[in-house]
Amino acid sequence: EAQVTQNPRYLITVTGKKLTVTCSQNMNHEYMSWYRQDPGLGLRQIYYSMNVEVTDKGDVPEGYKVSRKEKRNFPLILESPSPNQTSLYFCASSATPGQGRWREKLFFGSGTQLSVL
C-alpha cells in the first residue's frame, strides 16, 4: 500500500531536549516536505527536498533541521525545541515535478502532534 509513515503520532517533550520526527515513503517519490498546522494559520511549509542531498527552506524554517540521505526518508529535527514549536506536523511526498508545469498531488502522513512544555 502506498503511504507516507510518520512517527511518533504523539510526542510530549520539554524545552531544549533534542528530538527527531521520522518520515518515510514507499512510493519512490523524489519530492518530500514538512509542514506545521496551527489554528488560524493553516499549513505552513517548513522545509522541502527535491531529491537526495537536496533540501531547501520553506516559509518557517527557523528552529528546524532536515536531512535527506536516502530517497525514502526525510526526518525533521528540532535541536532545541521551544514551546512555540508546539504544533501538528505533517510530512508529505510527491513525484518529481519534472520539466515545465508542476501539478503533482501531495501524499500526506497521518501527522505528529508535538507538545513542548
Next chain:
Amino acid sequence: GDSVTQMEGPVTLSEEAFLTINCTYTATGYPSLFWYVQYPGEGLQLLLKATKADDKGSNKGFEATYRKETTSFHLEKGSVQVSDSAVYFCALTLTSGTYKYIFGTGTRLKVLA
C-alpha cells in the same frame, strides 16, 4: 507575495444543503490549483485539482472551476452529507522558481443530520 485566501469557518449546514467554500489566490504566472480535505485525525488528501484557466476539477460530487479573471477556485457541492464533515484546504503550486505548495488557512465544514 503569493497567497491563498479562504472564507473563514466553521460552516454549518444541514444534510442535502448546497455548499460553497470560497477561495481566491494571488500568484505570479499560472499556478495549478487544488482542494485538499482533512478528515478528523488524518492527514490531508487531494480532493480535486485544476491546472489551467477554465479547467473544472471534480470528485465525489465536489466541483471547482479555475477562474483566472477573478483569481478564484471556489468549491461547490450540490447536496452535502454528514460524511463530508471535515476541514477543506485550498492550495496552489507555483510554476517556476520554487517547488512550493501554498495552502489557505482551511475551512471547517460541519454537516448536521
